[in-house]
Amino acid sequence: MNAAAARVLAASADAAAGPREGAVDGPQADAAAGPRADRPARTAAHTDAAVQALRAALGDDGVLTGEAIPERCHTDWSGHAPARPAALLRPRSTAEVSRALAICNEHGQGVVPQGGRTGMAGGAVPRPEDVVLSLERLNRIEELDPAASTMTVQAGVLLEQVQQAAAEAGLLFALDLGARGSCQIGGNIAANAGGLNVLRYGPARDQVLGLEVVLADGSVLTSLRKLIKDNAGYDLRQLFVGSEGTLGIITRAVLKLQPRPRSVQTLLVALPGFDAAVRLLRRLQASYPVSAFELMWQDFMRTAFEWQAGRRAPLAGTHPFYALVELDGEADAVQGTLAEAADAGLVLDAVLAASLADARGLWALREITGEFPTRLEPINFDLSLPVGVIGAFAERCRAALSRRWPQHRSLFFGHVGDSNLHLTVDGRSIAGAPHAEVDALVYELLREVPGASISAEHGIGLLKRDWLAHCRSAEEIAAMRRIKQALDARAILNPGKVLA
Numbered sequence: 001m002n003a004a005a006a007r008v009l010a011a012s013a014d015a016a017a018g019p020r021e022g023a024v025d026g027p028q029a030d031a032a033a034g035p036r037a038d039r040p041a042r043t044a045a046h047t048d049a050a051v052q053a054l055r056a057a058l059g060d061d062g063v064l065t066g067e068a069i070p071e072r073c074h075t076d077w078s079g080h081a082p083a084r085p086a087a088l089l090r091p092r093s094t095a096e097v098s099r100a101l102a103i104c105n106e107h108g109q110g111v112v113p114q115g116g117r118t119g120m121a122g123g124a125v126p127r128p129e130d131v132v133l134s135l136e137r138l139n140r141i142e143e144l145d146p147a148a149s150t151m152t153v154q155a156g157v158l159l160e161q162v163q164q165a166a167a168e169a170g171l172l173f174a175l176d177l178g179a180r181g182s183c184q185i186g187g188n189i190a191a192n193a194g195g196l197n198v199l200r201y202g203p204a205r206d207q208v209l210g211l212e213v214v215l216a217d218g219s220v221l222t223s224l225r226k227l228i229k230d231n232a233g234y235d236l237r238q239l240f241v242g243s244e245g246t247l248g249i250i251t252r253a254v255l256k257l258q259p260r261p262r263s264v265q266t267l268l269v270a271l272p273g274f275d276a277a278v279r280l281l282r283r284l285q286a287s288y289p290v291s292a293f294e295l296m297w298q299d300f301m302r303t304a305f306e307w308q309a310g311r312r313a314p315l316a317g318t319h320p321f322y323a324l325v326e327l328d329g330e331a332d333a334v335q336g337t338l339a340e341a342a343d344a345g346l347v348l349d350a351v352l353a354a355s356l357a358d359a360r361g362l363w364a365l366r367e368i369t370g371e372f373p374t375r376l377e378p379i380n381f382d383l384s385l386p387v388g389v390i391g392a393f394a395e396r397c398r399a400a401l402s403r404r405w406p407q408h409r410s411l412f413f414g415h416v417g418d419s420n421l422h423l424t425v426d427g428r429s430i431a432g433a434p435h436a437e438v439d440a441l442v443y444e445l446l447r448e449v450p451g452a453s454i455s456a457e458h459g460i461g462l463l464k465r466d467w468l469a470h471c472r473s474a475e476e477i478a479a480m481r482r483i484k485q486a487l488d489a490r491a492i493l494n495p496g497k498v499l500a
């Protein structure tokens, strides 16, 4: 191994990205997903009446219609076909969200909650007959409690603002992802976002101690508790985390904060194979708290080097795999561990960031995913598989894609240590075939892997709705429907998302 040049590390970003042209809903894959229950026919007059009542309750400033609705609210980052909603609601408080939902429920009016619209599953995309409810005016940090190590925030606060407020208090809010400057904490919770630090801190679900949620009928569930231990009855809070706006609208949250890590190191490691990557990860975890282990297959890294032409490559040569690692440890000790791993044949080459700028440069390689929408026609996958089978699955997947489309271009990468494999296929390389054909190929292969999931962190939304039965049993889907029916009997909340 090259004596790893010493350098230091910084924060990061992630992304698996990219607008999905034309928003292809996959075929109704399995009867267990249930028939698409069409909602009772509504006319434009029903919608007009609902919007009028909403305007009376929220005022002219709280309800925008027609051209006044900014185009950005017509779709989200998934690139799903845009639609201008019947109205954009801009409540200023939980009480106004409650009033708005009570009116919508009374009128049977569909409501689509929108946070920062950075979601990749089309969960925040409206239909023309829906109203969109934006959380952007609920944007206050209400309290930081150092003794409890918690922060109480309104749902529309940006993730980056939460991170900064925690840092100013000498603490860490551990959720982090590439969209941090645009996504809202309410959206993160509604999507149960994963991101870069799941390995050490868990997904959004693990960062939430308390929630306030407005139900479809306007009733407000306030459980803004700061307790680590609390076993009083069902944990309602967790029902709403990851429910993608289909069970209630999150208005406030109590977030768990962490001590800041003492000595963060960022490393880029070249590896001979997938199994070596997993063995290295486990070796590092035995000695250090590892917060990120981003694995990139050669196709991904070749693309990163190509797009960043002009910048000096951090490692010479081309290697089968690369891992971008972030861990808490002293540089000398980490270099020693890497040398031992090299002796054991697990590491081919490595570089340790010696400055914040170096660390950012390493992360920039992983962050090329943010450029996918402009440089590719991305068809994105966000798969979850037991860690040990990810390598073999990726090879099977690549081989099947090559058999079907010999010229196809695909990039494999992922958080891996937390079981998350991302795959992006360039839609321009599949000879004009519909994107749904790629979905079918990948999800059929995934179905053969026991315990795998079609969504690790991006959720189901619209884009993956019809594939849900590939990883959830008929009984599980039926239970989901019963919960939905119990909490939203008129099916007004985010209609058509998650469940058909």
Ligand SMILES: Cc1cc2nc3c(=O)[nH]c(=O)nc-3n(C[C@H](O)[C@H](O)[C@H](O)COP(=O)(O)OP(=O)(O)OC[C@H]3O[C@@H](n4cnc5c(N)ncnc54)[C@H](O)[C@@H]3O)c2cc1C
Pocket: 014, 015, 016, 017, 076, 077, 112, 113, 114, 115, 116, 117, 118, 119, 120, 122, 123, 124, 135, 155, 176, 177, 178, 179, 182, 183, 184, 185, 186, 187, 188, 189, 190, 191, 192, 193, 194, 195, 196, 244, 245, 246, 248, 249, 250, 251, 369, 370, 457, 458, 461, 494, 497
């Ligand atoms: C560059 C980039 C990198 C990304 N990296 C990651 C990553 O590493 N890991 C990851 O998990 N995701 C990632 N994402 C996806 C996305 O950022 C996350 O899903 C994020 O949590 C969405 O937050 P948002 O505020 O934008 O929500 P939106 O996109 O607005 O909404 C997401 C869903 O939640 C619902 N919703 C929004 N707010 C509320 C609310 N207050 N109450 C109820 N429902 C609500 C919406 O209806 C929708 O169904 C990335 C996206 C981009 C663009």
